[in-house]
Amino acid sequence: MMDESGSAFDAVEQGPETSEGGTTTPRAPAGDPSGHPSVAALQTRFGSAILHHEVQSGDQHVLFVDATRNREVLEWLRDDPEQRYDLLVDVTAVDYGDGKPLQVVYQLWSIGHKRALRLKCELPLDGLSIDSVVGLWETANWLEREVYDLFGIEFKDHPDLRRILMPQNYAEGHPLRKDFPLRGRFSRAEQTRRALSQDYHDDYTPEALEVGGAPGLAPPEPEHAADETEDTP
Amino acid sequence: MTEKIVELPEPGLRSEPMLLNLGPQHPATHGVLRLICELDGETVLKVTPDIGFLHSSFEKLGEYRTWNQIVPLTDRMDYLAPLMYNCVYVMAVEKLMGLEVTERCKVVRVLCMEMERIFSHLLWLGTTAIDVGAFTPFLYAFQERERIYKLHESFTGARITTSATRVGGMMSDFPDGWTDSLRDFVKTFPKTLDEIDSLLTTNGIHLGRTLDIGVISGEDAINCGFTGPNLRASGVDYDLRKDKPYYDYETYDFDVPIGENGDCYDRYLLRMEEMRQSLRILDQALERLPDGPINVADPRVSLPSKTDCMNDMESMIHHFKLITEGIMVPAGDCYFAIEGSKGELGMYLVSDGGEKPVRWRIRPPSFVNLSVIAKLAEGHLVSDLIMINASLDIVLGEIDR
Numbered sequence: 023m024m025d026e027s028g029s030a031f032d033a034v035e036q037g038p039e040t041s042e043g044g045t046t047t048p049r050a051p052a053g054d055p056s057g058h059p060s061v062a063a064l065q066t067r068f069g070s071a072i073l074h075h076e077v078q079s080g081d082q083h084v085l086f087v088d089a090t091r092n093r094e095v096l097e098w099l100r101d102d103p104e105q106r107y108d109l110l111v112d113v114t115a116v117d118y119g120d121g122k123p124l125q126v127v128y129q130l131w132s133i134g135h136k137r138a139l140r141l142k143c144e145l146p147l148d149g150l151s152i153d154s155v156v157g158l159w160e161t162a163n164w165l166e167r168e169v170y171d172l173f174g175i176e177f178k179d180h181p182d183l184r185r186i187l188m189p190q191n192y193a194e195g196h197p198l199r200k201d202f203p204l205r206g207r208f209s210r211a212e213q214t215r216r217a218l219s220q221d222y223h224d225d226y227t228p229e230a231l232e233v234g235g236a237p238g239l240a241p242p243e244p245e246h247a248a249d250e251t252e253d254t255p
Numbered sequence: 256m257t258e259k260i261v262e263l264p265e266p267g268l269r270s271e272p273m274l275l276n277l278g279p280q281h282p283a284t285h286g287v288l289r290l291i292c293e294l295d296g297e298t299v300l301k302v303t304p305d306i307g308f309l310h311s312s313f314e315k316l317g318e319y320r321t322w323n324q325i326v327p328l329t330d331r332m333d334y335l336a337p338l339m340y341n342c343v344y345v346m347a348v349e350k351l352m353g354l355e356v357t358e359r360c361k362v363v364r365v366l367c368m369e370m371e372r373i374f375s376h377l378l379w380l381g382t383t384a385i386d387v388g389a390f391t392p393f394l395y396a397f398q399e400r401e402r403i404y405k406l407h408e409s410f411t412g413a414r415i416t417t418s419a420t421r422v423g424g425m426m427s428d429f430p431d432g433w434t435d436s437l438r439d440f441v442k443t444f445p446k447t448l449d450e451i452d453s454l455l456t457t458n459g460i461h462l463g464r465t466l467d468i469g470v471i472s473g474e475d476a477i478n479c480g481f482t483g484p485n486l487r488a489s490g491v492d493y494d495l496r497k498d499k500p501y502y503d504y505e506t507y508d509f510d511v512p513i514g515e516n517g518d519c520y521d522r523y524l525l526r527m528e529e530m531r532q533s534l535r536i537l538d539q540a541l542e543r544l545p546d547g548p549i550n551v552a553d554p555r556v557s558l559p560s561k562t563d564c565m566n567d568m569e570s571m572i573h574h575f576k577l578i579t580e581g582i583m584v585p586a587g588d589c590y591f592a593i594e595g596s597k598g599e600l601g602m603y604l605v606s607d608g609g610e611k612p613v614r615w616r617i618r619p620p621s622f623v624n625l626s627v628i629a630k631l632a633e634g635h636l637v638s639d640l641i642m643i644n645a646s647l648d649i650v651l652g653e654i655d656r
Binding site: 108 | 306307310312314315316319350351353477478479480482491492493498499587588589590591592599601603605607613614616618622623626627630655656
C-alpha cells in the first residue's frame with residue numbers, strides 16, 4: 023500500500039487530465055475505437071449524418087449524430103438484423119452551460135447481441151427541437167416528456183408533450199438548464215403564492231375534464247354569468 | 256367522447272364514462288402517485304398517471320455537490336433499497352475514473368446489493384399481498400424486513416438513509432459479528448419465504464386476482480422499456496448480472512428465472528424466485544468474503560493515514576486538498592447500470608474534470624415501468640388496476656426524484 027507512495031502524488035496531479043478521450047484507466051486498455059461493429063456500419067450507411075465518434079470510460083462508444091436525422095438512424099439501429107438495438111434504455115439531455123449546445127443522449131442496448139451504444143445529438147440553444155422517437159419506442163414517451171420538462175427541448179410529433187415532474191402551471195422555466203438558479207427564478211413569496219393558487223385545470227388534462235361532463239369540473243364561468251344562472255328558475 | 260358513451264339495453268337510458276381520481280394520498284398507490292381513471296362502470300377505459308408530487312430535483316442538487324456528497328442523495332431516491340443506490344452511484348463514478356476497488360469491497364457491495372434485493376422484494380411482497388386482501392404475508396414480510404433494517408443500522412447507523420458507500424470503497428467495514436447476523440438471516444429466511452409461498456402461490460383468491468391480469472408480451476415489454484423482473488416475467492431473458500456482468504457476477508452460481516405469460520402472477524412468481532436466488536448469491540459471497548483493505552489505496556480518492564498527515568507535509572496537503580476540494584473526476588461521460596431490484600438501474604455521469612458533476616442522471620427503472628400502466632390496465636377492473644400497479648413494484652421517490 024505504501025510502496026506506491028513515491029508515485030502516488032503524480033497520480034493526484036494526473037487525475038483530471040488523463041481522462042481526455044477516456045483512455046485514462048490504469049486497468050484494461052481502452053477498447054479499439056473501431057472495435058464496435060455498429061460504428062463502422064453506421065458510418066458506411068449514413069455517412070455524413072454520423073458526425074463524430076469517441077470512446078468514453080474505456081469501452082463506451084459514443085456517436086454524435088446529425089440532429090435532423092436522429093429518427094432515421096435510430097430506426098435503422100432498431101430494425102437492422104445485424105444491429106437490433108431493441109431496448110431504448112434512456113433518453114436524457116446534457117447542458118454544459120456557457121451557451122454550448124444541448125446534447126440529447128440516447129442509451130441503446132441490444133438484448134440479442136448484448137451490446138450497448140450511446141447516441142448524442144447536439145442542439146443549438148436557438149433551435150431546441152428534435153424529432154420524437156415515440157413512434158419507435160413507447161418508452162420514449164415519458165422520457166422525452168421529462169427532457170422537455172426539465173430542459174425545454176421540444177420533441178416534434180410527440181403525442182403528449184406536457185410537463186411531467188414539474189406542475190403544469192410552472193412558469194419559471196426548465197430547471198436542469200445551467201442558467202436556471204438552484205432556488206428558482208421567482209421569489210419565495212411568489213412561489214408560495216403560485217403553489218396556493220393552483221386549480222384543478224393544472225392537474226387534470228383537458229380530455230380528463232371532458233369525461234362524462236363531470237359536474238363541478240367544467241371550466242369556471244365568469245362571475246356575472248353565474249349570477250344570471252341563479253336568477254333563472 | 257361520443258364513442259365512449261355506452262348504450263344500455265333499456266331504451267332511453269344512457270350511461271356515461273366516469274372520472275375517478277385515485278390518490279395521491281391512497282395507500283394502494285404505493286406512494287404519492289395519482290391515477291386519473293376513466294371508468295365505464297367498473298371497467299377502466301383509460302388511466303393517466305400524474306406524478307411529480309415527490310419531485311426534489313436530485314439531479315439538479317447533484318450539480319451543486321461534490322462527488323462524494325451526492326451519496327446521501329442516492330439513498331433518498333429508493334428508500335426501499337438504499338444500499339443498492341449507494342453502490343451503483345459510486346460504481347459509476349469509479350468506472351468514470353477508471354478505479355478498480357479492492358476484492359473485499361467488491362464482495363461487500365455484492366452482499367449489500369443482494370441483501371437490498373431481498374429487502375425491496377419483501378416490501379413489494381407484503382404490500383402487494385395486502386392489496387389483494389392477504390394480511391398475513393404482510394406481517395411475515397415486514398418481520399423479515401425488520402431484520403434487514405437492524406443489519407442496516409448496525410452497519411451504517413441508519414435504518415433507511417444508509418449512505419454507506421464512498422468513491423473507492425465503503426464508509427466503513429462491516430462491524431464485528433455483522434456477517435454472522437447476515438448468515439443467520441440467510442439461514443432462517445427461507446423458512447418464512449416458504450410460509451409466505453404456501454399462503455399465496457396456490458391460494459385460489461390470489462390466483463384469481465393475478466392470473467391473466469395485466470398481460471404484456473415480451474415484444475411489447477421491450478418496446479415499452481420494461482426491465483428487471485417485469486421484463487423477465489414476459490419471457491425475455493435480460494439480466495445485467497448475466498448479460499453485462501459487473502463485480503464478478505459471472506463467477507457466482509445462480510439462475511435467472513424467466514416467466515412465460517407476463518401477467519401479475521408471473522411477476523409474483525419471479526420475484527419470489529429471485530429472492531431465493533439472491534440468498535444463493537449471499538451464501539456464496541459470505542463464503543468467499545476475502546480479508547484485506549476495504550478502501551482502495553489510490554491517492555485520487557483515499558485519504559492518507561493520520562500518522563502520515565502528522566509527519567510529512569505532502570500527506571497533510573493531500574489530506575487538506577481532498578477534504579476541502581473533494582475528489583476530482585476526469586472529464587468525460589459514463590453510463591453504468593446494474594440489475595436493480597426494480598429493473599435496470601443506471602447512472603449517467605458527465606464530468607468536466609472538476610469536483611462536481613456537470614450532469615448526474617439516474618436511469619429510473621420505476622419511472623419507465625410505471626409509464627406502461629396505462630397500457631396494462633386498459634379494459635381491466637378498477638380492483639385489477641390496483642393489482643397491476645402493485646405488481647410493477649414502483650417506488651415514487653425514484654420516479655419523481
